Amino acid sequence: MITVALIFATGCFTLALLMNLYVMATGPHTADRILALDTMVINAIALVVLYGIWKGTPIYFEVSLLIAMVGFVSTVAYCRFILRGNIIE
Amino acid sequence: MSILAEILIALFLVISGIFGLVGSFGLVKLRNTMQKLHAPTKAATLGVGGVLIASMLNFLLVKNSLSFHELMITLFLFLTAPVSASFIAKAYMLDSVDQNELPPTGRDVRWAGYDDAPEEPD
Numbered sequence: 001m002i003t004v005a006l007i008f009a010t011g012c013f014t015l016a017l018l019m020n021l022y023v024m025a026t027g028p029h030t031a032d033r034i035l036a037l038d039t040m041v042i043n044a045i046a047l048v049v050l051y052g053i054w055k056g057t058p059i060y061f062e063v064s065l066l067i068a069m070v071g072f073v074s075t076v077a078y079c080r081f082i083l084r085g086n087i088i089e
Numbered sequence: 090m091s092i093l094a095e096i097l098i099a100l101f102l103v104i105s106g107i108f109g110l111v112g113s114f115g116l117v118k119l120r121n122t123m124q125k126l127h128a129p130t131k132a133a134t135l136g137v138g139g140v141l142i143a144s145m146l147n148f149l150l151v152k153n154s155l156s157f158h159e160l161m162i163t164l165f166l167f168l169t170a171p172v173s174a175s176f177i178a179k180a181y182m183l184d185s186v187d188q189n190e191l192p193p194t195g196r197d198v199r200w201a202g203y204d205d206a207p208e209e210p211d
Contacts, residue, residue: 008103011106016112042134042136061158076176079176
């Protein structure tokens with residue numbers, strides 16, 4: 001039963017990633033693209049955790065924690081660049 | 090006990106998958122940027138939270154080993170999602186919303202981001 005639910009959830013998050021990719025390619029404003037990138041990072045974390053459940057090893061949590069940190073920092077840096085034209089003033 | 094645990098984990102996985110899909114679908118469907126901010130910052134974050142709860146339950150009930158890494162990831166995501174949403178909203182406002190359209194702040198300083206920060210009082 002867990003296997004079927006895992007396949008379903010993986011399909012859902014894969015479809016979500018494709019939608020984010022579409023928004024990142026077409027989004028009319030730069031903020032839309034940053035938002036799509038941020039959501040892509042969140043969905044990628046979900047996929048990594050799902051893979052960790054599938055394999056049954058706790059190794060992938062460090063990976064997802066690192067991806068979460070890098071994603072947050074990149075979102076803030078990109079927004080900061082749009083806002084001030086500079087990242088570290 | 091085992092079948093109950095499997096049902097619980099599968100339920101969390103299915104719910105979180107649907108939440109993640111709805112969040113990203115809202116990103117495509119909603120019209121302007123300020124509306125688009127609502128979907129991923131709430132629904133997608135909740136979806137990841139569901140996956141992490143399912144993972145924690147999986148390791149607790151099936152593998153019999155308690156792990157707290159998921160709580161750290163959930164805490165980090167729930168802390169950073171509003172911050173990044175606020176930053177994205179600011180980036181959009183500065184570019185597309187005129188300062189005169191915004192409501193008054195009710196104090197001496199105007200909306201943040203449009204001007205430089207006020208001087209710190211000594």
